[in-house]
Amino acid sequence: MDRSTFILSILLTLTATTTTFFSPVYAGTFDMEFDITWGDGRGKVLNNGELLTLSLDRASGSGFQSKKEYLFGKIDMQLKLVPGNSAGTVTAYYLKSKGDTWDEIDFEFLGNLTGDPYVMHTNVYNQGKGDREQQFNLWFDPTADFHTYSVLWNPHHIVFLVDGIAIRQFKNLEHRGIQYPKLQPMRLYSSLWNADQWATRGGLVKTDWSNAPFTASYRNFRADACVSFAGKSSCPASSPRWFTQKLDLTAEDKMRVVQSKFMVYNYCTDTKRFPQGVPKECNIH
Numbered sequence: 001m002d003r004s005t006f007i008l009s010i011l012l013t014l015t016a017t018t019t020t021f022f023s024p025v026y027a028g029t030f031d032m033e034f035d036i037t038w039g040d041g042r043g044k045v046l047n048n049g050e051l052l053t054l055s056l057d058r059a060s061g062s063g064f065q066s067k068k069e070y071l072f073g074k075i076d077m078q079l080k081l082v083p084g085n086s087a088g089t090v091t092a093y094y095l096k097s098k099g100d101t102w103d104e105i106d107f108e109f110l111g112n113l114t115g116d117p118y119v120m121h122t123n124v125y126n127q128g129k130g131d132r133e134q135q136f137n138l139w140f141d142p143t144a145d146f147h148t149y150s151v152l153w154n155p156h157h158i159v160f161l162v163d164g165i166a167i168r169q170f171k172n173l174e175h176r177g178i179q180y181p182k183l184q185p186m187r188l189y190s191s192l193w194n195a196d197q198w199a200t201r202g203g204l205v206k207t208d209w210s211n212a213p214f215t216a217s218y219r220n221f222r223a224d225a226c227v228s229f230a231g232k233s234s235c236p237a238s239s240p241r242w243f244t245q246k247l248d249l250t251a252e253d254k255m256r257v258v259q260s261k262f263m264v265y266n267y268c269t270d271t272k273r274f275p276q277g278v279p280k281e282c283n284i285h
């Protein structure tokens with residue numbers, strides 16, 4: 001790795017450590033917090049509820065969803081992605097509300113051939129409309145170890161974080177006429193499935209089923225969130241820090257560094273795709 005990447009990785013490690021240290025833990029076991037919803041036994045809760053694994057083979061993938069619905073929160077999960085030749089596999093990890101005009105906050109990890117980088121895909125949907133893709137390479141091998149992927153969703157913004165580092169921010173710009181998800185509670189979902197028609201190099205590299213089953217692992221789920229039930233939302237008693245949290249200048253600077261080094265696709269700069277002009281939020285800073 002070159003010198004600036006090295007300095008960046010030290011910076012990133014330090015931030016990750018301090019963030020973990022100061023945040024209160026609201027962690028439940030996977031049995032308490034999630035239901036495995038499909039995959040006919042391919043999703044498993046292990047180690048007294050502290051570990052969850054999803055697997056994928058030629059016959060099926062698998063997935064799980066949170067028992068609770070959230071309306072704003074800071075949600076963390078550690079994931080270790082499918083190692084080796086994971087081409088054609090997709091590990092999706094997202095928050096989503098119900099219905100035809102749903103809101104959604106997405107992480108998707110697109111597998112690759114051994115040694116080639118995963119692509120981390122992100123998106124934000126309002127009322128069923130997405131088209132806000134940003135994709136990143138990661139500054140570590142996401143299959144070698146667990147890393148924390150988080151969503152901070154409050155009335156000011158949605159922030160995507162990796163190991164405590166903000167990598168993307170979608171601001172609430174309602175005052176500028178841009179819709180912002182704030183009324184529909186969302187559930188947390190994850191799934192491991194096959195998408196070799198498009199996932200790796202745009203579908204050129206197919207899944208090698210001789211490597212199946214493919215497995216992704218999850219641990220240390222933590223939701224510091226307002227929980228929504230029967231139309232009512234209840235937030236943690238003392239006004240939580242994440243509810244009003246904005247990115248400070250250091251975090252914004254760091255985000256810009258990560259974006260300049262690791263972002264590989266940005267809808268905001270895709271003028272071919274938006275010949276009439278990129279979406280309005282792209283020009284507001």
Ligand SMILES: *[C@@H]1O[C@H](CO)[C@@H](O)[C@H](O)[C@H]1NC(C)=O
Pocket residue numbers: 110111112113116117118119199200201202
């Ligand atoms: C896989 O690796 C190739 C070669 O480095 C790269 O172009 C591609 O973006 C990577 N990721 C995916 C999901 O195709």
